[in-house]
Amino acid sequence: MSQPYLSVTSADVTADITVLTVAGELDIRTEQRVRAEVSALLNRGRTHLVFDLGAMTFCDSTGIGMFIDVHRTVRAHNGRLRLASLKPFVLQCFRQLSLEQILDLYDTCDDAVTGHGPMDNLGTSPA
Amino acid sequence: MTASSHLMQADEVAPKVDQALSRLGMGATMFLIDQEQLLLRALPVPGREVPSPLPVAGSLPGRSYMLIQPEPDPGRPGRLWVPLLDGTARFGVMRFALPADADAHDPAWQQRCALISGLAAHLVSSKLTSGDTLHRLQRVRPMTVAAELMWQMLPPLTSSHERLALTAIMQPCYDIGGDGYDYAVDGDTAWLVLLDAMGRGLSAAVACAVALSAIRATRRAGGDLLEQVRAADENLVEQFxxxxxxxxxxxLLAQFDLETGLVRYINAGNPLPVILRNADLLGVPTGGARLPLGLRADVATHVGEQLLEPGDRMLLHTDGVTEARAADGSPFGAARLTQLATYCEKERLPAPETLRRLALAVAEHRGGPPSDDAAMVLVEWSPAAAQRTLIGPLSPGDGEQRS
Structure with missing residues (x-):
């Protein structure tokens, strides 16, 4: 099986916030590379992370588990995780899992960086 | 046969059955279905030639297996194929050689053979765990460790009762790890569980085993849906x-009232269940949504409610079904699943056969090896549907009824 394409880059956009741009397929074969990038940032004291997922074409359950781990880790360091620009397919998957209850999702990367306009109405209707 | 069964070994089931029948001037060969339900393989009897395995597709014994009905062999008078059914769990088929004066089309003989095959299937089922012989015959290749762990936890694929047909299916049979199901029918309540652990392989199977056991233990101790979910949460967090x-x-955990039709359910991140009424899609219940098991949130869990009508069918599935991808990347899709399920309903197929065909369609769509487990649970709230999971119809020339 060929290795799926995934790229992860990061840039410090404010004094506190670092944006990680993930492109390609995030799954059991590629998630380790994102974890490694996050570790490197934490080692530099960067704990306010925004993921720009506009070019992430696929995310399996292992990828979702990774975001939950990152969320817990940065929280333990008094930081914050925000996810931005999820593709419709990925967003639908996050909604199915009710993940908006624990992860902060934003329409655009700019919104996530400024913290304005979180997508707060993603929840499935209550029973 | 029954008297000698107490000390019987697993590999002695077929010889003992054969012995008992030859005293009646009959012969019988038992064929067990393989795990994928594609191949029927004969149980060996010492001193007899072992017949070749038979494909389910396109064969007379396969037809007997699929439609759960006796099939007289038109080319060989006195030869009758009868399903090997323990309760409503399909173990394979039995090939009878009737006495010279008997007619394989005679309903009385079919009934006699169905009685014998029922007894034989019960022996197979009860001796399955006492040796490896029967397990080996059910496998065309070795199980992964994850699949071995999962299968021994799961109840039989089919368990119908007077008021409902209840059946499940899982793929890939020899390599499952992550998906699992459970059920229990007591009094007026049918409990249903369908799980899908993140990831694949042994670690996913262990997580699924933890969740399933937590739910089952809590249910057996009298716990309700919310308590079952809480137990799964707590044990997953504690373990991992x-x-x-x-x-x-x-x-997806559901509590189905067999008198009123009320289904109470919690959906912890599974795809929405499908409800079919009169072969039409009635809808997908969207309530009871919460985070997956093992992720605790501060938000309270709500229980969803859906009222079924007699005859309704409810199909639960994991995302490996609808998201199974063909070589060109196209997913199997929920629409296709619903369409096929309604087709099977119009054909009045037995519930386990409906799921077997749905699973086959998913595998065919995918082509290559799966990247995820695919599991389904189907419930038909109908006494007629329950009857269709038993051997029938017993009448000459009636074989076309369910084709």
């Missing part, structure tokens, strides 16, 4: 929390 890696299990 300290590793620093989230391990979650999506799941």
């Amino acid at each position: 929390g300290p590793t620093g890696r989230a391990r979650f299990v999506t799941g």
